[in-house]
Each structure stands twice: as C-alpha cells, then as structure tokens.
Amino acid sequence: MSIFSLAITVLIGVLFFVAFFHFSNFLLDYFRVRASKKFALENSIRVIIFTAPAFIVLFVFILYPVFETIRLSFYDKIGENFVGLYNYSWAIKDPDFKRSIINNLGWLIVVPTMSTFFGLVIANLADRVWWGSIAKSIIFMPMAISFVGAGVIWKFMYDYRGPGDQQIGLLNAIAVALGFEPQAWLTIPIWNNLFLMAIMIWIQTGLALVIFSAALRSIPNETLDAARIDGASELKIFWSIIVPYLEQTILVIWTIITILVLKVFDIIYAMTNGQWQTEVLANLMYDWMFRGGGDSGRGSVLAFCILIGVTPILAWNLYRHKQDQKV
C-alpha cells in the first residue's frame, strides 16, 4: 500500500472511535433535554457508553479466549472432539516439552536474579558519580529496542568463523585474543541457554535500574550518614541498609521480570528457534499453533502451562489490590 492509503486507513480507524464517543454522548445529552430529567436512566446509559467498548474488547480478546483455551486443551487438534486428558499426557511424554520446562525454570532463576542484582548495583554506583545520569541512560537504552533487534545485535556479537579466519564476532575475537579456540556459542547445548539469557538480562537490567533509582531517593540520608559516621563500609551499608530498605521494590521488579521471562518468545524464535536444546514453552506453543496445519489442543496445553506459571503472581496482585481497597 502507498503512504497515502495507509494514512487514510489509519485516520479512519482512529476517528471512528473518537466519533463513537462524541456522538453517543451528544445523542444522550440531546434526548435528556427533550425527555425531562430521568437522572438514573441517563446515568446508566452514560455508564454503558463509557464502559461498553472497553468491556467488549476485554471480553473478546482476553476473557473469552482464556476460558476457550482451557476448553480447547481437552479437545483434539481441530477443537471438535473431546479427548479428555490426552493432550496433557502427550505433553508429559514429549521430550521437547520436558526440555522447555527445564529451560523455562532456568530462565526464571537466572534472568530475574541477575537483572535485579545488576540493576541494584548500577543504581547505587550511578548515584555517587557526577556522570551517573549518562551512565543510567546508556544502560537503560536497550529497554527501547525490540527483542528481535536485540537478537540481531547479539547474534552479531556471538558470530563464529572457523579457527583460521578473522573473527568478526566480538566475543570470539576476544576468545581468540586470549588464546582460546573460537566457539559457535549458540550451538553448545545447555551453555547456549545462558548466552540467550544474557540478551534478556542486558535488556531488563535497565528496567530494574530506573525503578531502583527512583526508590533509592526515598532512603533517608540521615540513616546513611549515621552508618558512615559509625564507620560502616560502603559494602556493609549496601547489604545491611539499602537492600533491606528496598525489599518491596526488589519484589516488584522480580515479579515484573518473572512474568516477562515466562512468556519469552521473540529471542528464542529469532536466534535458535528452539534448536540445540534451547526450546521454551512460548516458542513450542507458537510452533504447535501452526505445525502440521496447527494443533489447537496441544498449543492450548502449552499456553495453559504458562498461565499456571503466572497464577501465583496473579493471586498475589489481587490480594494486594484488595488490601489497598480496604484502606
């Protein structure tokens, strides 16, 4: 499509929603003036105008699909015949599924831990030097980049050439300069997972960093000064004052990154597509959505596994929301 027709499509799409709200409210006001003041009725219609579009979208794209996916997980590949727990028993026996679960657990342990740790350390370091805000900007920058873009960046870093050739990937160039053999990093089973995780850590450290930076400012200076006067070392202050003080923030960042990691798809899909034992649930699920014409039963089981992974966080969020409402 040309730029012009694209622009027109975009404009119509957006204006449609603006017009909906404007005219429905206009009509309501018009008839209100006409038909005396039935306040309660007017109010309920207004509530419907305000909430209906969002609710319909929420229902069609989130609520209904969640229950439909759970239903489909008990049906065959075209979603027509009930097969009971067959898809689940298939999953338990499937080696790719086992590999995905193990890898996802690895991701869950390594990525949130390392991102949070780096974020906390860097936020602390950046707080005490004059060029701290520039440093923070640079480390935060990968947050703006897509996972696929980051994939290309790191695939280039990991690039492998045979031992005699000039290495154009930085990691292998360093390895060779230090006297090691060059490696095809992404094809070494088990270890390659760490190289993929590094990409996610590289991106998410920035998130942890900015949130910690904001939280660090809330630590009272008197507490820190008192500790310094008492002769506590910076390392001691970090572990005994700052870390306990930020406990809540650490937990929040941990959950955000955990949710993200459970769904990790783009990086695996772009870099290895699950080869060399790097399979994860989200990629396997995408695979089964289309493999052999698509198997909605197996795909749904895999999606459901991801949902089970986030359920504790979901419950915890709801619990906290309830606590807040009471106050």
Next chain:
Amino acid sequence: MKKITFTSVLSQLLLLFFVVAWIVPTFGLFISSLRDKDVLAISGWWTSFTTTEINEIYRTEGKDVQIKEGNYYFIKSNLFDGGQEKKIFRFGITSKNIDEFKVGETALFKDQTEIIVFENGDYVWKSKEEFKKKKGKRIFVSAKSPPSFTLDNYKEVLLKEGLGQAFLNTLAVALPATLIPLIICSYFAYALTWMKFYGRDILLATIIASLVVPLQMCLIPVLTIYNDFGALFGVSAKSFPGIWMAHTGFGLASTTFLLWNFLKTLPSEMIEAARVDGATHYDTFIKIVVPLSIPSFASIFILQFLWVWNDLLVGLVFLDKHPSEIILTAKLKELLGSRGENWEILTTGAFVSMTVPLFIFFSLQRYFIRGLVAGSIKG
C-alpha cells in the same frame, strides 16, 4: 569538595565497566551498518577505525579492451570498481604466493605476458601476441584500506530489501494500536474511578487479573474468531484493523490500570464540584480530566507505542507475511533466516527498526521512565 578515595575510584571504574559492556553491542551494530559490505564480511567492526590491511582477489579485463601500441598488445585498466580508497602495496599472480611483488614491479605470467600493478589499482598488462582469452587473469592484492564509512547499506535495505515498506507498515500498525486503546481506556478508567455502578469492583479486579494473563492464552481463540469472521464476510482474516483491535485487546488491561492509577490521584472535590454545577460526566471528562491527564497520556502512549512497535508475536499471528503487510520485526526475523550471513543487511535492518524507538527514547526519556515507574508500583 569530596575526597578522592579508593572506594570512589573503584566505583567509577566498576560503573565504567558496566557502561562499556552495555553500549558496545549496540555500538558495534551501528558501526557495522555504516561499513562497506565486503570489508564487513572479513574483518571485525573494531578494526574499522584504523587503516587495515586486507587481502583480496581481482580479475583483469579480457581481450575485448586490448589496444595495440607498436609491437605490443596492452590491456590498461583499473582493478577496483571505482570509488575505493584502498592502497595496494603488494600483489601476486598465483594463489601460492599472493604477495610476491611490490607495486610497480613487473610480474611475469607463464605465457610470457607481463603485468605491472600500481598503488591505486591501475595495471598495465603487456603481451607480444594478441590476447585471445575473454576472461582475464586473477590478481592477488594486499591493500591498505583507510577508515571509510558509507550509507550504501541503508539505500540497499530500504529500497531493495523492502524494509522501507515494512517501516511504513509498522507505523500504520503502531499508531492506531496505540491511540485506540488510549481513547477507549481513558473513558473506561474514568468510569471505573468516578462513576458509581453495579459491578465496578469486579470489573476492576478483572482488569488487575488480566494484567498478567499471558498473551499466549488468547492467541488461538482470537485467531479462530478472525478466521470465522473473515470467512463469513469474505474478507481476509489478516488485516490492519484486525491487528489494531488485537493490540487494543492485549494492551487494554495495562493501559486502563495505569490510567486508573493516575485518575484516582485527582482531587475528588474538583470532579464533584463540576457535577454539582450540572456538568455531565462527558463534559467533566473532556473539559477537566483530559487536560489534567496529558502528561500521563504521554507516558502511556510511549509505553504502548514502543510495545507495539517492538512486538513480533502479534504481528506474526495477525498479519500476512506479504510485503504490503509485514512489519519490521517480522521482516528482520525473515532476513535472519534468509540472509543470515549478509551482515550488512542484518545490521542495517536492525538499526532501521531501532530508529523510532531510539528517537523516542532520547527525546522523551522522562515520560518513558515515569510510565515504567508508575506501572511498577503495582505488578
């Protein structure tokens, strides 16, 4: 004035290490996208700042360009295609000894013809008899190449590889997919905050639960709906309006939640005063709430826009891979598969896909951070 202590020097060095480690991958990509593709394939990007020595193979011209001067036949031409700033310092005529001769020396082929190669790539090939072969001979050269950067890769990627169209497609996906949820959710969040109605608390709890529901849970049923819808009306199941609504759906919970978080901080007296004065909820929303919410709209706009711009999964599922629909991330993934060794295309393509996010990042970083921090206060 602070004392320079061991700890402060150490923390500066440590921070410097982190900064360098974090910037180098992106920097390398950027530099590579500006390098000549032949050089890029054989040397690391870190060598591009200094004069490098490279070994290359060229072929001379054949019999078609020969001229006769006196008793001899000559072929005079240049090895390079032109426009290159390389300087040859040695050359060879066999693969066994690729740097046998200095520039300006005469090399003797087996067929008794003589060749001289000069620093700038010019050569003179001399023979007593007429040249008979159409194909020239191979010349091995060792050349020094000064640092040189070019925008050729960008031209190639944008025009020939179809990334220019993909860029426009992404824009056509991302703008509505950001504005539509913002419009819908601002009304929704207003209702959740300031209107009293039955089921409000349950709706709010549903939003909070939906925040963490993985996208994967929704893909198969939504795709089925789209396919059925497409079949029913005889339209394509994959279209721009389709992906706008999909992104609206998947971003609805977080957009609503962030807006709700902001709206409830507005003073309730102000809203109530307006209501008492006879303003309808619509007037209150348009005339009071929207103007006050502009900064928060900006933050949410940026978050959702970047999310959509950088998304791959939704684009793969709800759009065709046809050039008129494919988005940047999907295109980039396709290139990773088909042009995996053409680093000039990959690095440039990746950088093109990063331009808009990086521009937003550097110009609106404050709003971006504010949005992230606001979103993090709850999960």
